[in-house]
Amino acid sequence: MSKFSKKRGATAPAVSTASLPDIIFMLLFFFMVVTVMKDSTLKVDVIVPNATELQKLEKKSLVSYLYLGKPKDKYREIYGTSTRLQLNDKFASPDDIPLFLEQEKLSVPEQLHPFMTASMRVDKNVTMGVVADVKVALRKANQLKVNYSARPRGD
Amino acid sequence: MAKNSTRNRLSQEVNAGSMADIAFLLLIFFLVTTTIDIDKGITVKLPPWSEEPPDPKKLKTRNVFSVLVNANNELLVRGEPMDPVVLREKTKEFILNPKKMENLSESPTKAIISLKNDRGTKYETYLEVYNELKAAYNEIWEEKSQAKFGKPYEALTTPEKRDVRTGIPMIISEAEPTDFGEES
Numbered sequence: 071m072s073k074f075s076k077k078r079g080a081t082a083p084a085v086s087t088a089s090l091p092d093i094i095f096m097l098l099f100f101f102m103v104v105t106v107m108k109d110s111t112l113k114v115d116v117i118v119p120n121a122t123e124l125q126k127l128e129k130k131s132l133v134s135y136l137y138l139g140k141p142k143d144k145y146r147e148i149y150g151t152s153t154r155l156q157l158n159d160k161f162a163s164p165d166d167i168p169l170f171l172e173q174e175k176l177s178v179p180e181q182l183h184p185f186m187t188a189s190m191r192v193d194k195n196v197t198m199g200v201v202a203d204v205k206v207a208l209r210k211a212n213q214l215k216v217n218y219s220a221r222p223r224g225d
Numbered sequence: 226m227a228k229n230s231t232r233n234r235l236s237q238e239v240n241a242g243s244m245a246d247i248a249f250l251l252l253i254f255f256l257v258t259t260t261i262d263i264d265k266g267i268t269v270k271l272p273p274w275s276e277e278p279p280d281p282k283k284l285k286t287r288n289v290f291s292v293l294v295n296a297n298n299e300l301l302v303r304g305e306p307m308d309p310v311v312l313r314e315k316t317k318e319f320i321l322n323p324k325k326m327e328n329l330s331e332s333p334t335k336a337i338i339s340l341k342n343d344r345g346t347k348y349e350t351y352l353e354v355y356n357e358l359k360a361a362y363n364e365i366w367e368e369k370s371q372a373k374f375g376k377p378y379e380a381l382t383t384p385e386k387r388d389v390r391t392g393i394p395m396i397i398s399e400a401e402p403t404d405f406g407e408e409s
Contacts, residue, residue, distance in 0.1 A: 091241070094248040101255035119349040121356040123363055124265040133264070189264060192348050199344030199407040201351075209274040218352055219266040 114139035114156050119194040121220035132186045133217075134174040136167070138200060139193035153193075153200045164207040171211050191219040267356060272399075288330050290319045290338045294354055296345030296406025309353055316361035320393065333365075333393040340399050345406030355397075362395045369393065 116139045127133050137156040141149045145161075154161050157170045175183060188208055192201060208216060292312075293301040300307045302315065320336045322329040330336035338358055342351055363378070370378040370389050378389065 087245075091244040091248055094245055094252055098248055098252045098255065101252065101259055105255050105259045118266075119352045121267055121352060123267055123356050123359040125268045127264040127266065130264075187268070189266065194347070194349035194352075196348045197344060197407055198342050198346040198348060198351055198402055199404070201348055202344060202402045205271060206274070209271050212273065214271045214273065215268070216271055217264075217266040217268045218355070219264065220352060220356075222265065 110135070110156075110159050112137060112142070112156070113145055113159075113161060114141055114154055114193070116191050116193045117195075118191055118219045118221055120223040121218075122223050124220060124222055125217070127187060127189060127217055129185070132178060132182060133189050134171060134186065134213075135189050135191060136204060137191050138196050138204065140195075153196050155200070155204060164203045167204065167207040168211040171208075171213050185215075186213070187215045187217050188213050189217045189219055267352065267359060269355075284337065285331070285335075287328050288335045288337055290316065290330070290336065292338065292340045292354060292358070294340075294342040294346045294350060296343040298347050298350040300354065309350075309357060312354065312357040313361045313364070316358055317365060320361065320365060336396070338397045340397055342402050343406055344402045344404045346402070358397055359395070362393070365393055366390065 114137050116137055138153060139156075140151055141154055141161070149161060155164060155166075156162065157166060162170070171188070175186065178186060190201070190204065205216070208214070291303055295301065300309055300312065302312065307315065316338070319329050320333050322331075340354070340358070342354075366389050367378045369392065370376060370381055370385075373389070374381060374385060378386070381389065
């Protein structure tokens, strides 16, 4: 009994906040490591379709992104509402794809070139005509590994 | 001398109270900029480009599973309209041909899937069809791997996977799209 009474009588010690910065730093480092900075701002609206047979894209540095969709509202006055291709930060035509792929190759060591993938982020309402043109351009540029970006089907 | 001692005392006590605030600030910055979406998609291998049109090889009609998608996003499989929901089952039946039907493929190695779409086909429909065709093969590989190795396909080693895949190779041939219904 004396044990309990003694404990209750003692004043509660203040919670030490000395380790708080350490905890925060730990969280900070976690987020710094997992963060992927957005590399390009989208000028086209892209909502990728849903699919089930998905494969993960392994190495971010080996992936070149091609965006296909309708221009966002603020670009409609200049670029119209038909489907456009975006490479890096600019609107482009399929003729620009070989040069774009060559530029992407420059930042990758030569022995990794066969593993490079073109990720096509295509809006689901785009018609296949534009996609076919891009595919032909990719084939002509000998970029044969292609990934159709899709979202897992949530049902 | 007194000065000296104060200097010593000052350098000994660096105030670390604001450390947490600075760390918080950085933490919030990284929280906001973080995007933890992993990029996923359907990986395909395109055929190399050649200027000459492919020579029309003589293929037996029974070995070709032709899938056509028109500009109205409708499916025509081997001459008959089909709902994309049953495409997966029909494809599996065609490849494996369990009842040894006359009009389905002779063997899985000879089965060829021919996919053709219109320039006006919606990308969503195209990808759905492609997804179903790929799913059919994935399911067949899964079944074969369970029967042969007793393990799911994903758990197999690379040579084992190759072994499964050479028995049932995935051949999806895509023709140049037709041009009937593209919006201008």
